[in-house]
Amino acid sequence: MQLILEKRAERSKTVALASPLIAIGLTIVTMTILFMVLGKNPISALYVYFIVPLADGYSLQEIAVKATPLVMIAIGLSLCYLANAWNIGAEGQFLMGAVAGSWIAVKTQGTGAGHWVLPAMLLLGALAGALYALIPAICKVRFGASEILTSLMLVYVVDLLLDYLVRGPWRDPQGFNFPTTAEFDPVATVPTLIEGGRLHLGSILALVVVAAGAVLLGKTIKGFEIRVVGAAPRAARFGGFNANQLILLTFAISGALSGLAGIIEVAGPVGHLQPGISPGYGFTAIIVAFLGRLNPIGILIAGLFLALTFIGGEQAQITMKIPLDVTKVFQGILLFYVLACDSLILYRFRIVSSSPQVARGAH
Amino acid sequence: MELTEAIILSVLAASTPLLLAATGELVAERSGVLNLGVEGMMIVGAACAFGGAWLTGSIIIGALCGMFAGVLMSLLFAAMALGLAVNQVATGLALTIFGVGLSGLIGARFVGERITPAPHLHIPYVSDIPLIGHILFGEDGFVYLSLALVVAVWWFLYRMRAGLILRACGDNHVSAHALGYPVLKIRMYAVMFGGACAGLAGAYLPLAYTPFFIPGMTAGRGWIALALTVFASWLPGRLVIGAYLFGAVTILQLHAQGAGIGIPSQFMSSLPYLATVIVLVLLSRARTGGSTAPAALGTVFVPDR
Numbered sequence: 108m109q110l111i112l113e114k115r116a117e118r119s120k121t122v123a124l125a126s127p128l129i130a131i132g133l134t135i136v137t138m139t140i141l142f143m144v145l146g147k148n149p150i151s152a153l154y155v156y157f158i159v160p161l162a163d164g165y166s167l168q169e170i171a172v173k174a175t176p177l178v179m180i181a182i183g184l185s186l187c188y189l190a191n192a193w194n195i196g197a198e199g200q201f202l203m204g205a206v207a208g209s210w211i212a213v214k215t216q217g218t219g220a221g222h223w224v225l226p227a228m229l230l231l232g233a234l235a236g237a238l239y240a241l242i243p244a245i246c247k248v249r250f251g252a253s254e255i256l257t258s259l260m261l262v263y264v265v266d267l268l269l270d271y272l273v274r275g276p277w278r279d280p281q282g283f284n285f286p287t288t289a290e291f292d293p294v295a296t297v298p299t300l301i302e303g304g305r306l307h308l309g310s311i312l313a314l315v316v317v318a319a320g321a322v323l324l325g326k327t328i329k330g331f332e333i334r335v336v337g338a339a340p341r342a343a344r345f346g347g348f349n350a351n352q353l354i355l356l357t358f359a360i361s362g363a364l365s366g367l368a369g370i371i372e373v374a375g376p377v378g379h380l381q382p383g384i385s386p387g388y389g390f391t392a393i394i395v396a397f398l399g400r401l402n403p404i405g406i407l408i409a410g411l412f413l414a415l416t417f418i419g420g421e422q423a424q425i426t427m428k429i430p431l432d433v434t435k436v437f438q439g440i441l442l443f444y445v446l447a448c449d450s451l452i453l454y455r456f457r458i459v460s461s462s463p464q465v466a467r468g469a470h
Numbered sequence: 471m472e473l474t475e476a477i478i479l480s481v482l483a484a485s486t487p488l489l490l491a492a493t494g495e496l497v498a499e500r501s502g503v504l505n506l507g508v509e510g511m512m513i514v515g516a517a518c519a520f521g522g523a524w525l526t527g528s529i530i531i532g533a534l535c536g537m538f539a540g541v542l543m544s545l546l547f548a549a550m551a552l553g554l555a556v557n558q559v560a561t562g563l564a565l566t567i568f569g570v571g572l573s574g575l576i577g578a579r580f581v582g583e584r585i586t587p588a589p590h591l592h593i594p595y596v597s598d599i600p601l602i603g604h605i606l607f608g609e610d611g612f613v614y615l616s617l618a619l620v621v622a623v624w625w626f627l628y629r630m631r632a633g634l635i636l637r638a639c640g641d642n643h644v645s646a647h648a649l650g651y652p653v654l655k656i657r658m659y660a661v662m663f664g665g666a667c668a669g670l671a672g673a674y675l676p677l678a679y680t681p682f683f684i685p686g687m688t689a690g691r692g693w694i695a696l697a698l699t700v701f702a703s704w705l706p707g708r709l710v711i712g713a714y715l716f717g718a719v720t721i722l723q724l725h726a727q728g729a730g731i732g733i734p735s736q737f738m739s740s741l742p743y744l745a746t747v748i749v750l751v752l753l754s755r756a757r758t759g760g761s762t763a764p765a766a767l768g769t770v771f772v773p774d775r
Contacts, residue, residue: 111773112553112554112555112772114772193559195563242747243747246747246750246751246754250751250754250755251754251755252747252750252751252753252754252755253697253700253750253754255506255559256693256696256697256700256746256747256750257746257747257750257751259690259693260690260693260697260743260744260746260747261743261747263689263690263740263743264740264743264744267736267737267739267740268736268740270736271734271736271737274736275734390567393563393567394564394567397560430574430575430578431574432571432572432574432575432578432685433571433575434571435567435568435570435571435572435574436568436571436572436575437571438567438568438571439564439565439567439568439569439570439571439572440568442560442563442564442567442568443546443550443561443564443568446550446554446556446557446560446561446564447550447554447556449556450554450555450556453555454554454555454772
């Protein structure tokens, strides 16, 4: 008896729809076991993780705030992954956008500059993210260097740059030596949607990005080219699509969206530049992209779900003393299950007998 | 003289985890599997190794715990990438994300604890020869082990039939399968070897490099090890050169920071990462005549029956 994989004649539509749900179900089962190993009551832990954050208005807003960068970054990443270009340095592009945008905020601080400041910050953040993402893309297209490794290395570089800036030239003189810039001026801050609330304009922008992503992929030639280059590179060559140009394009879009998410995070919920502005949004967004099946609407839902785990994780740490690392373990396990279930869209399991005669006959 | 000796000793120490992890990954990649989860396997190896050594007081048991943890992690990868034919890049990323979280969870109770680091070799008189005595005969066991491993891997890949078969799987899995070799099984063993090496590389950090565990202490070394296999054109001998060059960059920037040469420390700290990018570009550029990578690297294989 042996379990083998067998290619399906065509993609299974049922499994394609069900796979994210199966993956979430399996993850929750695994988490239950993990909570028991940690000596926590799994029922109340799961309740704190998934139900408590949905129960009050404040945490609902907080979920939307956390989902905003995740969704924006993941939409860009999905374009890259569809085109078979592996940008895994979104975290770096996020930080680069945050740094570049903050430059305007820091330089105009207390000068009474007008309402042009915030739009300029957002533009510069997106531009810097795009340029930073183009470094690995150009290295790939021009020299053939692995974009996976170069894009990741650049995360560490910009992380150190940010650290230098907030400890050195941009440090708040009144900040008691903490490594942070001064609070941004009101004209350099992303406005909230509700007076005194947490929800901000960035969340609306994220929805616009989702809609734009859906139009790009579903209704335009470029979107079609991106999908063909990734799914059928040979067909794309016959079709005369320029794969290199698409790598540059998808990296640039993805970098711009990550950079935009970065400056929105700094000018919105955080309010100043400091180390640790991202709890790994750029990496979690990779999970969001896959959980959302590289589809804009799917990514929106997946982003909200992973934001829920961030909030739930914080709650669980406060009320049940469950370490924050459990959230990362959870996210990693979820990605495993998502990928495993996706495999079943293309393949199915079959049990074959593997008696020696049959095995020999097959070769 | 003493400064030179100290620098060379610390370069060897900084290079050893890179060399160990890269040697394991080289074997996995030679069999055609790109496991991007090196960082994850390393960091879990580091946490388990420190735990093992702290609980038992034995460096060797600690190192074995690290290797065992690395193998378990690599089996998870193998189940996904080989068993379920999932995209290797995505699976490797998942392994790293999972590993970083898991190591934090395992290591949380060990943070702040200290152990006695791995002892250094000491041969009376010989180890006391100025400069070379200490450098050649006064290292910890991991350093010698890592070099022996490179020789063993070279011997295996180029002097043994099994190594030839493994390379065949990496260059053309369809032909290897047609000849009757169990491609997936061979790849699984290669991935497990990679996991053991990555676990050992992770173990080196809290057992010999610094005698304590800090979350995230691998700090991208797993990724640099991946870049090293490219740097070495998948040849074991060149791994040694690459690993020691990167170790040297890491240590020299530390010494430059200590000497206070007026460049902010963060810029110096970013040098190893920038060096990786530059080296990847230069090497890929020099290789326009054709890639030296295993031809089937990173491709999914589902046997036809």
